[in-house]
Amino acid sequence: MTARITDVCFSFPGADRPVLDGVSLTFEPGSTTAVLGPSGAGKSTLLRLMAGLLPLDRGSVVLPPVAGAGVPVAMVFQDPRLLPWLTVRGNFDFALEAAGVAPTHREARWRPLLDAVGLADVADVRPGALSGGMAQRVGVVRALSLRPGVLLLDEPFGAVDPLLRDQLQAMLSALLAGGDTTAVLVTHDVREAAVLADQVAILGGTPSAVVAQLSVDLPRPRDGLGPSVSAVARDIRSALAGAMPSAS
Amino acid sequence: MTDRRGQALVVALTLGVVVGAWEGLARALDVPALPAPSAVVSMAVWLAGEGTLFSDVGASLARVFTGFAAAAVLGLVLGAVGALGGPWTAGLRALVATIRPVPPIAWIPLSILWFGLGDPSAWFIVFVGAFSPIFVQTCWSLQRCDPRWLELAQSVGAGPWLTFRRVRLPAAAPGVVAGLRTGLGLAWTSVIAAELVGAQSGLGYRIQMHRVVVETDGVIVGMVCIGLCGLAMDAAARRLERRLVDWTP
Numbered sequence: 001m002t003a004r005i006t007d008v009c010f011s012f013p014g015a016d017r018p019v020l021d022g023v024s025l026t027f028e029p030g031s032t033t034a035v036l037g038p039s040g041a042g043k044s045t046l047l048r049l050m051a052g053l054l055p056l057d058r059g060s061v062v063l064p065p066v067a068g069a070g071v072p073v074a075m076v077f078q079d080p081r082l083l084p085w086l087t088v089r090g091n092f093d094f095a096l097e098a099a100g101v102a103p104t105h106r107e108a109r110w111r112p113l114l115d116a117v118g119l120a121d122v123a124d125v126r127p128g129a130l131s132g133g134m135a136q137r138v139g140v141v142r143a144l145s146l147r148p149g150v151l152l153l154d155e156p157f158g159a160v161d162p163l164l165r166d167q168l169q170a171m172l173s174a175l176l177a178g179g180d181t182t183a184v185l186v187t188h189d190v191r192e193a194a195v196l197a198d199q200v201a202i203l204g205g206t207p208s209a210v211v212a213q214l215s216v217d218l219p220r221p222r223d224g225l226g227p228s229v230s231a232v233a234r235d236i237r238s239a240l241a242g243a244m245p246s247a248s
Numbered sequence: 249m250t251d252r253r254g255q256a257l258v259v260a261l262t263l264g265v266v267v268g269a270w271e272g273l274a275r276a277l278d279v280p281a282l283p284a285p286s287a288v289v290s291m292a293v294w295l296a297g298e299g300t301l302f303s304d305v306g307a308s309l310a311r312v313f314t315g316f317a318a319a320a321v322l323g324l325v326l327g328a329v330g331a332l333g334g335p336w337t338a339g340l341r342a343l344v345a346t347i348r349p350v351p352p353i354a355w356i357p358l359s360i361l362w363f364g365l366g367d368p369s370a371w372f373i374v375f376v377g378a379f380s381p382i383f384v385q386t387c388w389s390l391q392r393c394d395p396r397w398l399e400l401a402q403s404v405g406a407g408p409w410l411t412f413r414r415v416r417l418p419a420a421a422p423g424v425v426a427g428l429r430t431g432l433g434l435a436w437t438s439v440i441a442a443e444l445v446g447a448q449s450g451l452g453y454r455i456q457m458h459r460v461v462v463e464t465d466g467v468i469v470g471m472v473c474i475g476l477c478g479l480a481m482d483a484a485a486r487r488l489e490r491r492l493v494d495w496t497p
Contacts, residue, residue: 084496094404098401
């Protein structure tokens with residue numbers, strides 16, 4: 001079964017017009033979709049609607065049922081959002097307890113992922129002792145340890161420096177490769193979209209809807225500086241330019 | 249380093265000058281109303297040797313801890329109830345807001361009528377002093393949890409009880425602990441006030457007795473003790489605070 005959203009509409013309470021009006025997208029199983037658009041286009045709002053953090057005004061969000069001990073959806077926020085009073089292990093435990101994973105099965109969920117992102121020895125430190133990039137990796141591991149059918153990422157690497165961003169993109173790409181997790185990534189970075197996405201959706205207009213959709217058929221792993229990624233990034237940028245409000 | 253040493257020097261000089269001037273003035277005037285620092289020190293030594301100093305400190309501390317313990321339990325529980333929000337708890341919050349501006353000493357006349365002279369009356373005054381800050385901080389800290397943490401809890405599907413245990417409670421802890429520390433400070437000032445009029449032991453009672461017989465050096469010994477005990481209690485509370493909420497920056 002495929003995850004899809006149909007005719008999604010949403011207005012914030014008290015606002016005089018909706019943020020999103022009639023957004024429909026289909027997410028192939030195991031694919032990554034990048035969502036781009038001007039600031040205020042409701043990209044983060046769309047993710048929150050998909051995560052069930054905000055109520056839909058109209059339309060529907062259909063998430064495929066997940067096998068066994070997974071969750072339908074998990075979210076990586078723009079900030080790492082690790083609870084500062086818990087250790088890294090405590091943060092994983094909290095999420096896994098909420099997901100109903102038995103205490104004895106929890107470490108097996110996050111340990112291989114934490115090793116894979118090169119943070120094997122931070123399990124027992126508090127988030128305050130981590131750098132921004134490390135904390136964001138822990139945030140990604142927390143979401144993936146829940147084994148989500150759909151992983152939502154809200155500009156996860158927006159706040160890290162460019163060199164680190166390349167590394168984190170490669171890490172995310174490797175974590176998602178071959179898995180059956182469907183990812184939806186909100187980003188401002190056309191190159192990030194070209195490196196990570198199979199499908200690009202561009203939101204625009206007032207209220208927002210999908211104004212352009214591109215598919216990215218490049219082999220993986222992709223070289224973020226290679227000519228094919230650059231060509232795709234240019235295509236995305238021109239599509240995005242069409243969605244920008246005219247500067248009159 | 250030089251800065252800190254310079255500051256220490258200034259502090260020592262200031263204290264030296266004030267105590268020296270006090271000593272000089274006291275000797276020049278030679279009236280009972282102004283005992284010399286040297287007389288205060290010898291009185292302190294005598295009171296300590298006699299043992300009353302320690303029994304008075306012990307009596308005051310015992311009253312503080314009894315009243316404070318009751319205020320902590322009730323302040324934490326009712327503060328948590330108040331944090332639930334809703335019309336019924338709005339009444340509770342309004343009640344505390346009404347009583348709060350009345351200082352603990354204003355309760356002393358009623359307290360003596362209700363509980364007589366002695367420990368229960370002092371416990372009550374301590375309770376009144378410590379309760380408000382504990383209640384208010386608990387209620388306020390639990391209510392104003394950072395929405396980002398609540399959103400995270402919601403995103404992983406945490407239920408209300410797990411969210412309370414792992415998110416709301418620890419997020420509120422720094423504010424709650426600060427309320428307990430403020431409450432302890434007010435408990436100490438309240439017990440002295442209560443003992444001035446309604447007790448037969450304790451530091452407050454002792455300075456009042458010294459006043460009656462115009463032993464002003466004894467009054468000042470008591471005042472210094474009150475200050476030092478308050479300082480020590482706050483330092484201990486601060487240490488405990490740092491250990492309880494050691495994750496705060």
